[in-house]
Amino acid sequence: MLKTFSLGGIHPPENKFSAGQKIESMPIPSQVTIPVGQHIGAPAAAVVKKGDTVKVGTLLAKAAGFVSANIHSPVSGTVFKIDKVADASGLKKESIIINVEGDEWEESIDRSSDLVTEINMAPQDIVKRIADCGIVGLGGATFPAHVKLSVPTGKTCDVLILNAVECEPYLTSDHQLMMEKGEEIMVGTSILMAALKVDRAVIGIENNKKDAIDHLTNLASKYPGIQIEALKVQYPQGGEKQLIDACIKRQIPSGKLPIEVGAVVQNVGTTFAVYEAVQKNKPLFERIVTVTGKSVSKPSNFLARVGTPISQLIDQAGGLPADTEKVIGGGPMMGKAIVSTDAPITKGSSGILIVKGEEAKREKMQPCIKCSKCISVCPMGLEPYLLMTVSQKAIWDRAEEEQIMDCIECGSCSYTCPSTRPLLDYIRLGKGKVGQIMRSRTK
Amino acid sequence: MNIVIITILTLGILGTLAAVVLYFVAQKFKVIEDPRIDQVEEVLPAANCGGCGFPGCRAFAEAMVKSDDISSLNCPVGGAETMNAAASILGKEVAASDPMIAVVRCYGTCDNRPKTNNYDGAGSCAVSASLYGGDTGCSFGCLGEGDCVDACNFDAMEMDPKTGLPTINDNCVACGACVDACPKNIIELRKKGPKGRRIFVSCINEDKGGAAKKACSAACIGCKKCQKECPFEAITVENNLAYIDYSKCKLCRKCVSVCPTNAIHEINFPPKKVKPVAVKKPVAPVGDAPKTAAPKAEATKKENNPSVESKNKEE
Numbered sequence: 001m002l003k004t005f006s007l008g009g010i011h012p013p014e015n016k017f018s019a020g021q022k023i024e025s026m027p028i029p030s031q032v033t034i035p036v037g038q039h040i041g042a043p044a045a046a047v048v049k050k051g052d053t054v055k056v057g058t059l060l061a062k063a064a065g066f067v068s069a070n071i072h073s074p075v076s077g078t079v080f081k082i083d084k085v086a087d088a089s090g091l092k093k094e095s096i097i098i099n100v101e102g103d104e105w106e107e108s109i110d111r112s113s114d115l116v117t118e119i120n121m122a123p124q125d126i127v128k129r130i131a132d133c134g135i136v137g138l139g140g141a142t143f144p145a146h147v148k149l150s151v152p153t154g155k156t157c158d159v160l161i162l163n164a165v166e167c168e169p170y171l172t173s174d175h176q177l178m179m180e181k182g183e184e185i186m187v188g189t190s191i192l193m194a195a196l197k198v199d200r201a202v203i204g205i206e207n208n209k210k211d212a213i214d215h216l217t218n219l220a221s222k223y224p225g226i227q228i229e230a231l232k233v234q235y236p237q238g239g240e241k242q243l244i245d246a247c248i249k250r251q252i253p254s255g256k257l258p259i260e261v262g263a264v265v266q267n268v269g270t271t272f273a274v275y276e277a278v279q280k281n282k283p284l285f286e287r288i289v290t291v292t293g294k295s296v297s298k299p300s301n302f303l304a305r306v307g308t309p310i311s312q313l314i315d316q317a318g319g320l321p322a323d324t325e326k327v328i329g330g331g332p333m334m335g336k337a338i339v340s341t342d343a344p345i346t347k348g349s350s351g352i353l354i355v356k357g358e359e360a361k362r363e364k365m366q367p368c369i370k371c372s373k374c375i376s377v378c379p380m381g382l383e384p385y386l387l388m389t390v391s392q393k394a395i396w397d398r399a400e401e402e403q404i405m406d407c408i409e410c411g412s413c414s415y416t417c418p419s420t421r422p423l424l425d426y427i428r429l430g431k432g433k434v435g436q437i438m439r440s441r442t443k
Numbered sequence: 444m445n446i447v448i449i450t451i452l453t454l455g456i457l458g459t460l461a462a463v464v465l466y467f468v469a470q471k472f473k474v475i476e477d478p479r480i481d482q483v484e485e486v487l488p489a490a491n492c493g494g495c496g497f498p499g500c501r502a503f504a505e506a507m508v509k510s511d512d513i514s515s516l517n518c519p520v521g522g523a524e525t526m527n528a529a530a531s532i533l534g535k536e537v538a539a540s541d542p543m544i545a546v547v548r549c550y551g552t553c554d555n556r557p558k559t560n561n562y563d564g565a566g567s568c569a570v571s572a573s574l575y576g577g578d579t580g581c582s583f584g585c586l587g588e589g590d591c592v593d594a595c596n597f598d599a600m601e602m603d604p605k606t607g608l609p610t611i612n613d614n615c616v617a618c619g620a621c622v623d624a625c626p627k628n629i630i631e632l633r634k635k636g637p638k639g640r641r642i643f644v645s646c647i648n649e650d651k652g653g654a655a656k657k658a659c660s661a662a663c664i665g666c667k668k669c670q671k672e673c674p675f676e677a678i679t680v681e682n683n684l685a686y687i688d689y690s691k692c693k694l695c696r697k698c699v700s701v702c703p704t705n706a707i708h709e710i711n712f713p714p715k716k717v718k719p720v721a722v723k724k725p726v727a728p729v730g731d732a733p734k735t736a737a738p739k740a741e742a743t744k745k746e747n748n749p750s751v752e753s754k755n756k757e758e
Contacts, residue, residue, distance in 0.1 A: 084650075090559075090576025092650070339560050339575060362563045392567075422565035429570050 002207055003249075004232040005242040008379040010412045012235060012333065014208055018172045018292045018299035023180055025303045026316060028100055032075050032307030033085055034060060035095045038346040039142040041067035046096055052079045057106035057283050060096050063131070069144045069347075070134035071096075074285035074305035076104040087346075088310070088329050090339035098307070109282045115183050116279040119191055126195040126278055133277035134284050134347075138269035139163055139174075139238060140330055142348040145274065148264055149195050155259045157196050161247050162189060162203040164212070164268040165231060167238040168331025171351040173288040174268050176301045178205075178212040181272055185216070186223045188275030196264055199225045202247045203268070206233045235333060236410035240265045242379050254406050269350075289313060289345055293354030295321040304345050310352055311341035325360030328353040333411045366419035374413035374423055380406045384413035384423045391430030396437055399430045405438070407431055479532060480504050486528040487518060492596050494519045494618025507533060514538035520597075520616040542635040543617035545599075549629045550645040550706070551584040552606035556659035562586075572626035580658030583648045585609070585629055594624035613639070634689040639711040642687060642694060644669075646706045649682040656704065663706040669698035 037043030044061035048054060054073040061071040077100040084092040105111060121129065131146035151157050162185075166174040178185060189201050203220075205213050205228065213230050220226045229247050236242055241252045243265060250261040258265055266274075269288065276282040285306050292299040297318030304313060310327070314320050320327075320341070328335040329343075330350055374384035382403060390399045404427065413423040483504040490500070495518050497503040507513050507529055517540050518525050530537040562571055562578045568590035576582030587607040592600045599614035600621060609621075609630075622630045629647055644663050648655040652664030665683030677691035678698060687698070687707070696715075699707045 086576065086582070089574070091582050092576075336574065337560075365565070422570070425565040425570045425574075426567075429567075429573050432573055 002230055002232040003246050004234045005237060005245040005379060007245075007381050008377045008412065009234040009236065009242075010377050010415055011233060012169050012415065014233070015170050015292075015294070016172050016175070016208070017170070017294075017296070018290050018301055019175060020179075021172070021176065021299065021301050023176055023288055023301050023303050024316075026305065026308055026313060028075055028103060028305060029308050029312055030100050031080065032098050032100065032305065033095050033309075033344040034071060034074070034098065034307045035085070035087055035093045035344070035346060036061045036071060037093055038071065038306070038348060039069045039136040039144055041065065041069070041144060041147075043094065044068055044071045046082055046094070048079050048082075048096065050079055050081050053077070054079060054098060055104050055106045057109050057285065059283075063134075063144075067144060067147055069136050070132060070283070072134055072283035072285045073098060074307050075100045077101040086340065086343070088338040088340070088343035089336065095344075110280040112280075115187070117187050119187075119194055119278070121191075121194075121278060123195045123197055126191055129278050129281075130195075130274055133273075133282070135270060135273050135277055136284070136347050137267055138273060138287060138347065138350070139267035140334065140348055140350050142346075145266065145270055148266065149192070151196065151259060151264075156262055157259060157264050158198055158200065158262040159248060159264075160189070160192055160196055160198055160201040161243060161258075161263055161265045162201060162268055162271060163238055163240075163243055163265055164203050164205045164209075164216075165237045165243065166209070167206060167233075167235045168333055168335075168351075169235075170292045170353050171290050171331045172292070173290045173301055173350055175209050175212055177269055177272055177288055178209070178216060182215050182219050184275045185268055185271050186219050186226065187279065188271035188273075189226055190223055191274055191278050192264075192266055192271060193225060201226045202229050203227070204229045204231050204237070204243050204247045206231050206237060208233050236379055236408065236412065239379065239408045239410060241408070254403055284347060287345070287347060287349065289349050290351035291317040291354075292351065293321075293356070294359070295323060295356040296354050297321070306347060307344045309342050309344055310338065310349075313345065313352055314341060314354070321354065321356060323356045324354050325357055326355040328355060333415065334409065362422070363420040365421050368419055368421060371418060373416045373418065377412040377416045379410060379412065380408060382407060384427060385421075387430060388421065388423045388426040391426040391433075394433075396430070396434050400434050400438070404430050404434050477508050479508050482532050483507055483529045486521075486525055486532070488520045488525065490520050490596065490616075490618075492520060492616070492618040492620065494616065494620070504529075507535075511535075519543060519618055543632045544613075544615050544635040544639075544641070545611050545617060545619075545621055545630050546633050546641070546643050546645075547585070547609055547611060547629060548631055548643065548645050548647050549583075549585040549608060549627075550606075550661040550708070551579060551581055551659045552608060552661070555661040556581055556584060568624075569626050581648055581650075581655070581662065583627060583629075583650075584646075584659065586627065590624045590626070591621035591630060594620040596620060636689075636694060636711075640694055640709075641689070641711070642692060642696065642699060642707060642709045643689070644685045644687055644706055645708045647684065649684050651683055655683065661704055661706055663702075664704060666703060668701045668703065669707060672697045672701045 042064040045064045046061045048060050055076045058073045060073050063070050077098050080097045080099045082096050085095040087093050127146050127149045135145040136142040193201050207230050217228045220228055231246050240258050244250055244258055244263050252261055273284050289302050289304050291313050300317045302313055326337050329338045368385050387404050407427050411424045484501050487500040495503045513535050522542055526537045556579045558578050559580050560578050566588050568586045568588040571586045577586050585608050589602045591609050592602055597614045597616055599612055600609050603610050617632050646663035648662045655662035656664050663685050665680050667680045669685050670678045670680050675691050675693050677688045679686050699709045
C-alpha cells in the first residue's frame with residue numbers, strides 16, 4: 001500500500017499528454033518583458049535604466065527586502081523601457097522591456113553541460129548564492145528559496161523533502177526534468193542538504209511516474225541519505241503540508257510552517273535551479289514550461305527564457321486551436337485563466353493549458369444541498385460550504401474562527417461540488433479580507 | 444375543594460415573594476439612561492444604515508447626546524431637517540452640511556469599452572477584482588457584477604442592462620454603503636449641488652492617455668484642457684487623471700465642452716442657450732431626465748450621444 005496524506009483529496013483525470021516529450025529549447029524572442037514582481041513578497045527594485053546594455057544573467061532588479069528575489073536578464077540586448085505593462089491577469093505591473101541583440105552571456109556563468117558533483121561551499125555561502133541568483137519556488141508558488149533555507153533561530157531542521165509529485169493534472173515539466181536531469185537533481189539535493197545541515201532527504205514522487213521513480217532510485221544509490229518515496233496518486237499531494245504528511249507522517253499545526261516539524265520542502269525544479277546556481281553560477285532566468293491541452297496538436301515541454309510571450313510557446317506547440325475557449329496559466333486545478341497570450345512567461349509559469357469549447361465553461365451556481373462532499377475532500381479538514389457562506393455574508397470573525405487562513409486554495413471543494421458552487425472563489429476572497437484584518441491587529 | 448384553595452394560596456404567596464424580590468433587584472441594578480437618547484432616536488430616520496459612521500441610529504443618538512460639540516456628526520439620510528430637530532432637543536448647534544450624493548465615476552459602457560475576455564466566475568465584483576483586471580482593456584473601471592446595488596438599502600441603485608453600469612437615482616441618501624462595497628473605488632460621494640446640479644469626471648483610469656483611450660472611448664486621457672479652462676482652479680490632473688474638487692467648482696460648465704472624450708459629465712443642468720424649456724424647470728428642480736434630455740441633444744450637437752445619455756442615466 002502506497003503512502004499518501006491522511007485527510008481528504010481527490011483524483012481528477014490525469015491527462016498527462018506531454019509526458020515523455022523531450023525538453024525543447026524555445027528560440028529567443030526579439031523582445032522580452034520582465035515583470036519586477038515575479039515572486040511572493042516585495043517586488044524587486046530595478047537597477048537598470050532605459051538604454052542600458054545587458055547580457056544574459058545581468059542583474060536587472062534587486063530584491064527589496066528579505067522576502068523578495070533578484071531578477072536577472074534572460075537575454076542580451078538593450079533596455080527599451082521600464083513601464084507598467086499588463087500581466088497575465090490584465091493588471092498593470094512594473095516591467096523591464098528588453099530588445100534582444102544576439103545571445104551574449106555573462107562570463108561568470110559556466111555554460112558547459114558537464115556534471116559537477118563536488119560541493120565546496122559553506123552552508124551560508126550556498127544560501128547567499130541561491131539568494132543572489134534569484135531562485136524562487138518553481139512549483140508555482142514562487143516563494144523565495146533562500147527564505148525557506150534560512151532556518152529561524154530556535155528551530156531545527158532534520159529532513160529535506162523534495163516535491164516531485166506534480167499532482168496537477170496535465171503538467172509534466174517536473175517529470176521530464178527528472179528524466180533528463182536526474183544526476184543534476186541529485187547533486188542539487190545534496191547541496192540543499194548541505195545548506196540545511198541535514199543528512200536525510202526524501203523525494204516524494206507520485207506513482208504515475210514509474211519511470212522517474214526507477215531512474216531516480218538507481219541514481220540515489222550513489223548519493224548518501226537520499227531516499228525515493230513512491231506515493232499514491234492523490235491531489236493535492238504537492239501541497240507542503242500534505243507532502244510532509246505523506247512522506248514522513250508529521251502533521252503541521254494550524255497556522256505554522258513546515259519548519260515547526262523539522263522539515264523543509266523544495267520543489268524538484270527549484271532543486272535543479274539550485275544546482276545550476278551553485279555549481280554553474282547561473283541565475284534563474286529560464287524554466288521548463290509544459291504547453292498542453294486536449295486540442296493542442298503538439299503537447300510539449302519547453303525550456304523557455306523568462307519574458308517570452310506565451311503566444312510564442314503556443315505557436316511552437318502547434319498554434320492556438322480555433323475552438324479554444326480558455327487559456328490557463330498553470331495547471332487546471334490551481335492555475336488562473338489568462339487575459340492575453342501576449343503576457344510573458346515568468347518564474348512561476350509551470351504550464352500553459354489550453355481548454356476548448358464547452359469544457360472551459362463554468363456551470364451555473366445551484367443552491368447548496370448540504371451533501372458535505374466538500375468537507376470530505378478538503379485536505380485541511382475545513383468546511384468549505386460554511387467558509388463560502390460566511391465570506392459571502394462578510395462575517396469575518398466567524399471565518400477566522402473556522403480557520404479560513406488554513407485553506408491552501410487547492411480547489412478540491414469547487415471541483416467536487418455537485419451544485420457547481422464557486423466555493424474557492426469566495427473562500428479566497430474571505431482569506432484576503434481576514435488576512436488583512438489579522439495583519440492590522442498585530443500592527 | 445381544599446386542593447383548589449391550597450393551590451391558589453401557594454401560587455399567590457410565591458408570586459408575591461417573587462414580585463418583592465424582583466422589585467428590590469430592579470432597584471439595585473437600575474440602569475439610568477439619559478431620556479434625551481430616546482428623544483433623539485425618535486427623530487432619526489431609523490434606517491440603521493451606518494452612513495453616519497455609527498452602528499445604527501441609537502448609537503448615533505447616544506453619540507449626539509454625549510458629545511459637547513456635534514458639528515462633526517451628521518446623519519446623511521435625514522439631512523439638515525433631522526439634524527436641526529435633534530439639535531433643538533439637545534440645545535446644541537449643528538454645522539450646516541451640504542447634502543451629498545453618490546456618483547459613479549466610470550462611463551465604460553458596452554459601446555465605449557469593448558470586452559476583451561469573458562468572465563464566468565462567481566457573480567461578485569469583489570471576487571472578480573481579487574482574480575484579475577476585469578473583462579475589458581481598462582483595469583480601473585466598473586466590473587458590472589453589481590456589488591454596489593446589493594449594498595444599497597435605499598432602492599437608489601440598479602444595474603442598467605444597456606450600459607452594464609450601475610445608475611444612481613434621487614433616493615440616494617449618501618450613506619456610503621456602495622462606496623465601501625465597490626472594490627475598484629469607482630463610487631464617490633460628492634456635493635449634490637443646488638437643484639441637484641453637479642459636474643464630475645466620470646473616469647478613474649490612471650493609464651497614459653493613449654492606453655486609456657484605446658481601452659475606453661470615454662476615458663479621461665489627462666490632456667489637462669479642462670484644467671486650463673477652469674477659472675476657479677477646481678480641477679487638478681494627477682496620474683493622467685483629472686479630478687474636480689466639488690468644494691471649489693462653481694458649476695460654470697466650461698470644462699464640460701472642452702473635454703475631448705466627453706469624460707466630464709454634467710447632471711440636471713438646463714440645456715445651454717435654449718430658453719423655451721425654462722418653463723419646465725420649476726416643475727422638476729431635481730432629476731427627471733427626459734425633460735432636459737431632448738433639448739440638450741439638440742443644443743449641444745458637438746457632444747456625441749453616449750455622453751448625453753449618461754447625463755440622463757446618472758440622475
